[in-house]
Amino acid sequence: MAVEPLSQKEIEDRLAELPGWALDAGRLTRSYRLASHFAAAALVVHVAQVQEELDHHSELTLGYHTVLLAVNTHSVGGAVTELDFELARRVEDLAPGHGAH
DSSP, X not given: OOOOBOOHHHHHHHXXXXXXXXXXXXXXXXXXXXXXXXXXXXXXXXXXXXXXXXXXXXXXXXXXXXXXXXXXXXXGTSBOBHHHHHHHHHHHHXXXXXXXX
């Protein structure tokens, strides 16, 4: 599947549907604060599984009670693509207290 960079307007429109996500330094970013370090670590494992399924990987940082993600598409020069938004939507569905729960 050919992946194309999204325009600034397309990025803004898609971000409006993903509260908490932002564009920072050319990457989609989001931080999650969870109830415990264990919950944060569990989220990281679930996000890693989604990344494997999509064959698309973010920078994923585990903190004390936090998980930070930053993603863009390296194969198109580091631009933001629909693939980045697909990953963001899938992560939202996983995050406790966020997304479709």
